Structures are given as structure tokens and as C-alpha cells.
Amino acid sequence: MPDVRNWQLGRTMHYPFGERRPERQFAFVINTNRCIGCQTCTMACKSTWTFGKGQEHMWWTNVETKPYGGYPQGWDVKLLSMLGPQPWSDSGKGERSSPYGTYDGETIFEAARTRPAAPGQTVLGYLPTDAEWAAPNISEDTPVGGKGEPGKYHPTGESLPVHRTWFFYLARLCNHCSWPACLAACPRKAVYKRPEDGIVLIDQSECRGYRKCVEACPYKKSLYRPTTRVSEKCIACFPRVEGKDPEGGGVPQETRCMEACIGQVRMQGLVRTSPEGGWAEDPGNPLYYLVHVAKVALPLYPQFGTEPNGYYIPPRWVPRPYLRQMFGPGVDAALERYEHPDRELLAVLQLFRRDHRIIGSYERLDGRKVYEREIRGRTWAMYDDTVVARGLDGKELFRTRVEEPVIVRDGKHANTI
Ligand code: SF4
Ligand code: SF4
DSSP: OOEEEETTTTEEEEOSSOOOOOSEEEEEEEEGGGOOOOOHHHHHHHHHHOOSTTOTTOOSSEEEEETTOOSSTTHHHHHHHHHOOOOEEOTTTTBTTBTTOEEOSOOHHHHHHHSOSSTTOOSOOOOOOHHHHHOTTTTTTOOBOTTSOBTOOOTTTTOSSSOSSBOEEEEEOOOOOSSOHHHHHOTTOOEEEOTTTOOEEEOTTTOOOOOHHHHHOTTOOEEEETTTTEEEEOOTTHHHHTTOOGGGTTSOBOOHHHHTOTTOOEEEEEEEBOTTSSBOOOTTSHHHIIIIISOOOEESSGGGSSOOSEEEEOOTTSOHHHHHHHHOTTHHHHHHHHHSOOHHHHHHHTTTTSOSBOOOEEEEEOOOEEEEEEETTEEEEEEOOEEEEEOTTSOEEEEEESSOOOOOOOGGGSOOO
């Protein structure tokens, strides 16, 4: 089995195919601190792609309440316990090739070699039961209680920075992984990763419905359709990303789930990749800035080893051990930065959901100082900077400011009901 470089793990790892990166990679950042669990993203996807017969249980994107919710139920806790110990060390920590240190445990590809459940199994995984697929939002809005019991409030759980009563919304979709487990496991080679944008697709004419991708995907984002007897998954709204959606006027647009986000927590784009592995340096790209410069956005369960291309700004009120397990050892530094944002980070955060077109780069223009005050023991200043967003072709898409303008309406029609 060849070795490939996984920068999220700070090391090389086993994968059934050799090192190969697309020209550009589909990627996204979700700010969990601002998600309100409205499920608009979920329904935007459902009503676009999975409203047909046999797709009733298919939620290519979903929002689950952590820690108890999950679709399919228990998808992450099941695999975490199958995987065993997941230690990290500080070796190389902070370097561009290993920003979170080094993962010393086994990935799902490595675990399949040391303890395969079946002969020839290339990926450690499991097939969820029908019951686990049946209810997409079970445990929605259920908090951790005083003694770790669901549904109870802790009597002193109201104090920041870490609530003792807590839950948060985790919005999920296919991560269009750099080393997809679905692709590694498919005996028909029906799953492929597009060289132009890294989007992972299932060739419907090649698939025979063996469900090896469903078993292998650690995020359980490949799903079986009983009416056609083949598997389907998120297609990253590729006509939109290619700029071929008639509504987009020929300009690449973000996916439907991103565009529809009410909480303005999602941003999707394309990042340039490097032949040495990982992302090429591109500080003007807002996704690159959030992941590699500010390091506030972290991969979901990087220890699985697929190098997922979905990144999350972790929720700041959740106990750190839980977050470290979910997003890796970069959590503390990410939250420190997010809680004390400098003017660059504050400016980039303004870009979320100001437009439906893909942002290729941004520029921050200095504005006036609005105020200065003490926040959590530190002096912090806010500046009304302007952020200019440009498309993939370098043309300006829009500009916005850190301080939202207050617009007072003409009172003439204030009471029209
Ligand atoms: S999230 Fe799952 S379905 Fe999507 S590319 Fe990764 S392994 Fe494949
Ligand atoms: S639309 Fe946005 S705010 Fe609403 S659930 Fe989805 S990610 Fe969260």
C-alpha cells in the first residue's frame, strides 16, 4: 500500500492509491458559534437533490445537536470506539506541514491493515442499521445535564467561558476528502475525485450497490438508494461551482446549503493545492487565511485520516476535551484567536454570506477606530475596516464593512397592518 502525505496528521499514512492532488480543492468553513440549527441548509439541499422516490432517508447535508444527536445515530462514537486510542504528540507542531502536531494513533486505513474485520478490507468501518438511519434529528436541542444526563440543566451552568450545561449544532456534509475512504473501499472503482476541483462523485452507471462506500465513509455521507440499488452522495452542487447554473450568470457560485444559510455561518470556495501535499500558500484566499494563517478553522475528526476539506470554528462554550477529540489538538489555539480576533480576522469573518458567488481572494482596507475596551483581561480595539471580495477571476464581487451601517427607514409606512 503506498504512502501519502496527510498534513492534518503531520505525517505520511497508508492509503490504497498513490499521492495525487487536484489542481484546486473544494473546501468550506463552518462557524459553529453562530449556527442556530434552523435546518435551512438541510432543506435547501433536500429540495434541490434528494426529493425523489427512494431518497426519503437521504440527507446529504444535515445539522445534528452534539453531543447526543447524529445522523445516522452514533456515527462518530461508534467509529471512535472501533478505532481505539487516538494520541497526538507535539512533534513538528506549528510548522506548515504539521500545524497541529503529529497523530500517533492509527487512521481508518491503517487500522484495517492491523485488524481487518473481513479479508481484503481496506478501510475500518461499519454499515449502520436501518433504525440508525431512520430519524435524522433525534436528540435535537438536547443538552448535557448536571451529571452528564441528557435533557437536564446544570444548576450553575450559565457561566462563560465554558457552560456546564451545553450542546451545539454541527452542520455536516460530504467533506470531499483528499484521501476519500469511499473511493478507497469501492471494489468497482465507481467513486472518483475530479482533478479540476477535488469534488468526489459516484459514477451511477458503474456502481452496483455493494455499499462498501457507505461502510467505509467515516462521516457516513455516502448513502444507499433502494429504488435504484446504487449509492449516492453529495455532489458539491458541481454545476454551481463550475459556473453553469443558469441563475449564476456564468459565475461560479457556492453550493445551495452554503448560499441558504440564515445564520451566515458557512463559506465555501476552492483552494490551490501544493505538489508537496496540502494547500499552496495563498494568504489572499479567505479559506486559506482561516485554516492556515489564523488557524481558527479545524478539520472534523482529522484522526480518521481522510484529510477532510470541511473545517469548523469550534464552539467556545463546550468542554475542551470533547472539542479536542472532535477537532484535534488545534482547538485551544483556535479558540484563543477567535475570542480575541485581530482586525484581519474580524474583517474576514464579515465575508460570510454576503454573496452567493465564490470568493477567490479578499483585501482589507484600513478604516477608523470605532472603540477600544478591555475584553477578558486584554485591551481590544475594533476598527471599521472595509473588506473587498474578489471572484476566482480577480474581479470585484462586493465590498463590506466591519461595522454594519445603521439604516433608519422613513417612518411613513411603519404601521401598515
Ligand atoms: S466524507 Fe465520506 S463520502 Fe465524502 S469524500 Fe469523504 S469519505 Fe467520501
Ligand atoms: S442554515 Fe446555517 S444557521 Fe441554519 S442550521 Fe444550517 S448552518 Fe446552521
